[in-house]
Amino acid sequence: MEKYIKDDSFLARWIAGELTPQELEKFKKSDDYPVLKKINDASQNLKAPTFNDQALLSKLKELNNSEQAKPKGKVVKLIPNWVYAAAAVVIAFGVFYTMTMKSHFQTGFSEQLAIVLPDNSSVKLNANSHLDYKTLGWKSNRALQLEGEAFFDVEKGKSFKVNTDSGMVEVLGTEFNVISRDSYFEVQCMEGKVRVTSSKIGDNVILLPGDAVRVVNNELEKWDFSLKESNWTLGESTFNNTPIEQVLYAIENQFNITLDKSNIDTNKRFTGAFTHRDLNLALKTVAVPMGLSYSVNKETGVILLNSNNNN
Amino acid sequence: MDDETKSVCEQINYEQLFNTHSKSLFNFVYYKCGDRQQAEDIVQDAFVRLWNNCSKVIFTKAKSYLYTIARNLFLNEVAHKKVVLQHQSVPFNDRTNESPEFLLEEKEFMVKLKKVIADLPEKQREVFLLSRIDKKKYSEISEITGISVKAVEKRMSLALITLREKLGNI
Incomplete structure (x- = not known):
């Protein structure tokens, strides 16, 4: 087969009838022409198989109608709307909380x-x-x-x-x-x-x-x-010339007790310290230097303080 | 109503599309796969899809939509399958003044030709047959197959060269 025939579009143009008269003349003289002509003639006589388009159309109509009739599945939202509302509330709450925390x-x-x-x-x-x-x-x-x-x-x-x-x-x-x-x-x-x-x-x-x-x-x-x-x-409370009332108040807080201060002069000043570890020791360290005595009411658990001078 | 505003969803327009394109669509797929049943199925599928998406497809684009769908369906299903085309046998020469020998030769040639066409690569075959059987212009083939006119011409030439070489001299 000659080279010009093998050209990308030569035969395509021949089929389409787009060759120039000179090209066609030359081509007709080549050895390939009779065969190609025969191929072309014969292939044009080929037919595709019959296609029953009306049968297919009626089938299509049926299909399309059933497609339409098919109830469409209910679309359920993955995230329902109320979730957004709830999330907004939670976020607002969170912001409010951290702002005022x-x-x-x-x-x-x-x-x-x-x-x-x-x-x-x-x-x-x-x-x-x-x-x-x-x-x-x-x-x-x-x-x-x-x-x-x-x-x-x-x-x-x-x-x-x-x-x-x-x-x-x-x-x-x-x-x-x-x-x-x-x-x-x-x-x-x-x-x-x-x-x-x-x-x-x-x-x-x-x-x-x-x-x-x-x-x-x-x-x-x-x-x-x-x-x-x-x-x-x-573990120790220290006082320096502190009103005795404050000292006793500190003891109450430290040991979770109630002291009855009604019998003593609470304006006296105390200098010293008491330990947090032992109630008895703490009471002693405060009461003895201040000239106080104390007694425990077993029923109420209240510790009554008395001034020694009064006794 | 002009084509631009026609709705594919309307039964009349849809049927019009079917009547215009179904046969050629069928042939196109058939040239590709060589299986009548399969070609029919693909045509049917393509039109069903067109119907389901009718609101999204513009009337004037429906044709290329159909061919694109058909091409894709074909690729999904039957690519690589060995193809045997079975053309409807038609007497291609009804003249009776030929010698019996000549008639026999012609018949033989037809058989050979069909076999060689069936053996063509799918891309060359579809172009060749669309041109020769459906008498489509290259521009139309280019639209149908989704390739350029240049490529169509090249495939056409290649198909002829292959056929020529396989058939040899007569």
Whole structure:
């Protein structure tokens, strides 16, 4: 077969009748022409098998109709609409909750609690005390609400405030102890600098390490102490010229007992310490130097204190 | 109604499409697979699909849609299957003034030709038969088979070359 015939489209053009007269003339003289002509003629006489289109059409109509008649399956949503509503409610709840989230800590009688705040500052909460703070935005607003007694070890950062009913303590340094009970307010500064503002007197004092201040009978008392850390965190409560009422109150909190103070002069001052481990020993260490005696009412469990002078 | 706005979903239009294209669609598939039953099934499937998707197919695009579906169905089902075409036997020469010897030769040639066509690669065969039996223009074949006119011409030429070589000289 000659090369020009094998060309990509030569034969195709021949079939389509698109050859030029010269090309056709040349092609007719080639050996291949008779065979190819015969193939072409013969193949045009071929017929495809009969195709019964009407039969197929009626079959199709039937099929298409049955397709339509077929009840379409009910479409069930994978996620029903109410789930979205429920999710929205849950998310809204969650956002609301985290926005206003408050951490609340509370200690019962004879219980102490160590708390680590979000900025790694630590708080030790003494017996029968409450502590509240907002978790969200803690870094920018370090403020706590305290009722009771707690020891603070504050990490560096923006101002750290402890709000109590009796006053506000603002940290200018790092470690301090706060006592705020009904009518009593006491702050001891162990490290750094603390500013104490009394809400009753409306005065403020800056405490340096070893300084302590208390508000008794609407008077601000300042004194020095020489402890590195508040002793109650080590199992002992220490007092320095403290009204005896506060000392007895501390015993009540520590040992979960009730003391009957009706027979004694609660304005006396006490200097010393009592242990948290032994009630008897604690009572003795407080009562004996103060010239008090005590007796236990076995029925009510109330410990009655008496002044020795009266006997 | 003009063709652009006709809906395939309407029974009349659908039937019109069927009447226009079913036969040639059938032939096309038949040239590919060489199995009448299979070709009929594929044509039927293609039209059922057209009906099910009637709202998505524009009337003027229905033809190429049908051929595309038929091609895909064919590929899914019968690709690689050995094909034996069985053409309807028709007397291709009804002249009687030929010698018996000549008639016999012609008959023999027909048998040979059919066999060689059946042995053609599917892509060449469909082009060749669409052109020779259905008398379709290359442009139409290109539309049906989804290839370019150039490619159609090339396959056509190749088919003829193959046939010529296999049949030898007469």
